[in-house]
Amino acid sequence: MNRKYLETAVTLARMYGVAETLHPWEYLKNEKFIVKIEKWTEEFLSMENAELLKFFESKTVE
Secondary structure, three states: OOHHHHHHHHHHHHHHHHHHHHOOOOOOOHHHHHHHHHHHHHHHHHOOOOOHHHHHHHHHHO
16 A cells, blocks of 8 residues: 555544544444445545645535
């Protein structure tokens, strides 16, 4: 696993954890959560010049 992928996945997971405390979201079991973060990480890294916070906000509004 490359460093950029790992840094992005960890940052997204941390952001999700913070947002989860502020919003009444449905609880996600670990397996489902991991799949979501992997998907978001791959999608974010495939984009050019994307800003992580804006990307995260777009995903949490869905």
